[in-house]
Amino acid sequence: MRGPVRLRRTLPRVPDRLAGLGGVLIALVVLAAVFAPLLAPYPADELKPAEALLPPDGAHWFGTDQVGRDILTRVLYGGRTSLAVAAAVLAASAAVGVTLGVVAGYAGGWLRDVILRVTDVFLAFPALLLSLALAVVLQPSVSTAVVAIAVTWWPWYTRLAASVAASVATRPYVDAARCLGVPAPMIVLRHVLPNSLTPVLVQISLDAGGVILTAAALSYLGLGAQEPTAEWGLMVQQGQSLFTTNWWVVTFPGLAILVTAFAFNMLGEGLRNALDPRRAVR
Numbered sequence: 001m002r003g004p005v006r007l008r009r010t011l012p013r014v015p016d017r018l019a020g021l022g023g024v025l026i027a028l029v030v031l032a033a034v035f036a037p038l039l040a041p042y043p044a045d046e047l048k049p050a051e052a053l054l055p056p057d058g059a060h061w062f063g064t065d066q067v068g069r070d071i072l073t074r075v076l077y078g079g080r081t082s083l084a085v086a087a088a089v090l091a092a093s094a095a096v097g098v099t100l101g102v103v104a105g106y107a108g109g110w111l112r113d114v115i116l117r118v119t120d121v122f123l124a125f126p127a128l129l130l131s132l133a134l135a136v137v138l139q140p141s142v143s144t145a146v147v148a149i150a151v152t153w154w155p156w157y158t159r160l161a162a163s164v165a166a167s168v169a170t171r172p173y174v175d176a177a178r179c180l181g182v183p184a185p186m187i188v189l190r191h192v193l194p195n196s197l198t199p200v201l202v203q204i205s206l207d208a209g210g211v212i213l214t215a216a217a218l219s220y221l222g223l224g225a226q227e228p229t230a231e232w233g234l235m236v237q238q239g240q241s242l243f244t245t246n247w248w249v250v251t252f253p254g255l256a257i258l259v260t261a262f263a264f265n266m267l268g269e270g271l272r273n274a275l276d277p278r279r280a281v282r
Helices: 002-010 014-034 071-107 109-123 127-137 142-168 172-179 184-192 194-220 232-242 248-275
Strands: none
Touching (some): 014 071, 014 248, 071 109, 071 142, 127 142, 127 194, 172 184, 184 194, 194 232, 194 248, 232 248
């Protein structure tokens, strides 16, 4: 009986293979976005009205849009915008949320109550609706989308970091540091914060797809990226009326959103399963 059990333990699990597939897809999307100027067959904003709405062929693999722009080129450059928005939102949200969460979890008492009550106020509103409300007030742009989404995203990291930091703050090595007279800021920076980051990093990988979808939704509604910026959600909005006649205009940017969001979800699920101590091999 030990033979099959030992073999089963050495075989990769399905979630791990899905995480690997997600990582490969994300790497391809990132590389395509970074090297868009080298990979794009045409300039990003080259207008050729005489070649408008050409179907996919050897010259234009993804076809052209209403003003003759190459859709493959626009999708490659749109990846730069979408990934940049996701990176900016997640970096800002994690920086604010983790900082507040670690302080709340370690300090406890009234400071924890104040921070978490403010967090609850933001969590009481649906994230997408609050993002829409902020985007309406501000001038539509890529930076507006970043601010509007980040304002609604940081509370989740505050809650997560606070719960983990509160657990870490009770561990023996933290008590030992207190007994040795180590200042509280040093304890937080050297012990509490590093040991609170693992679940946050997993959550960031899970949230990346959601941020991309939210940014695309804002652009689709005219509250995010504006012309002539290439952005997947904006491209879908521009091609929605042509779906039944010129399907390629909306299909390829839509697939880019779907594949990227799905890849981040697969990677996040794989990381969460891999780092979950309850999932140890029996």
